[in-house]
Amino acid sequence: MSSNADAGGHSPSETDIPAGVSGPQLPHVGVVLVTHNRPELMRRALDSILTQDYPGPITVHVVHDRCALDFGLVRQDPFREVRVQENSRTPGLAGARNTGIVSSVTQLVAFCDDDDSWFPGKLRLQTIALLQVPGAAFASTAMVVDYGAHTAVRLAGSKAIRHEDLLRSRMSMVHSSSFLADREALIGIGMVDETIPNSMCEDWDLLLRATRHGAIVNVDQPLIRVQWGGSSYFYQQxxxxxxxxxxxxxxxxxxxxxxxxxxxxxxxxxxxxxxxxxxxxxxxxxxxxxxxxxxxxxxxxxxxxxxxxxxxxxxxxxxxxxxxxx
Structure with a gap:
């Protein structure tokens, strides 16, 4: 599967956008991209965000956790802005994500790990799906997993993820790099728990807390690419x-x-x-x-x-x- 194609065989179309909503009226999305000493992978992740076919504005918060700030990433574009900042909260992934959430003033907020990447249609399809479900506050997608020379597609098999589903299974195909949420609702849920040891399982914890308030809207197409193996900080820990x-x-x-x-x-x-x-x-x-x-x-x-x-x-x-x- 090529990262230059819209995953799932979906062709971009203006008919996907709800009636009465034009590109400039689509929600402003803040993307929290946390990085820790992986500059090459991080730049690949950033590029996949900036090249989204989403017609609305995107602001990327590149949060550096315990590493030197790269101000060369800064981009002043009203529709594809990039901001660089240091983790100002608890050291680690959870604190860095919350730093980005707090700094963002957008209606929606998304996560992307620095060793993952998005397919071009990810944000567009996911935002549309979220807008089409009244009261929905949280959305996810399926994923492609790269492990060495091996590639696998992981689907959830459902358009909605419920609390009971997550009690039975962590549902690893619902990865944090796919998360898109209403920012105010996310803050109300409690953001990312910074007390979790080493920020491990922070995404499962957040999903369980989110689904107590309602089902997660799931676009069951592989719209993100995830790296497993040596690039993961938790591999064999x-x-x-x-x-x-x-x-x-x-x-x-x-x-x-x-x-x-x-x-x-x-x-x-x-x-x-x-x-x-x-x-x-x-x-x-x-x-x-x-x-x-x-x-x-x-x-x-x-x-x-x-x-x-x-x-x-x-x-x-x-x-x-x-x-x-x-």
């Missing part, structure tokens, strides 16, 4: 992932009451402990996972890693080749 999953269980008790969802998170904890060589903890969490949902495959994979049948790296490589993760 099992201790960080374990702590974050425990945080999620503590702050979202309803996950524990959902058999499928509990089995999945317990299985993730089992796998994380197995990857760290913590066999006893891995076996304990695998048992809890199976009791919650005997069909949960992560428990089986964790047991295989814990007993030395297969390595965690081999399991993760096999999954991510197909666009899936633990």
């Amino acid at each position: 099992w201790e960080v992932k374990n702590v974050a999953h425990m945080w999620m269980l503590d702050h979202h008790q309803d996950i524990r009451t959902n058999g499928v969802g509990a089995g999945r998170v317990y299985g993730q904890l089992a796998f994380g402990h197995a990857a760290l060589g913590q066999r006893r903890a891995a076996l304990r969490w695998a048992g809890r996972s199976i009791r919650a949902n005997w069909r949960e495959p992560r428990a089986v994979l964790a047991l295989a890693v814990a007993t030395g049948v297969v390595s965690d790296k081999r399991v993760l490589d096999s999954l991510q080749r197909r666009g899936h993760g633990i």
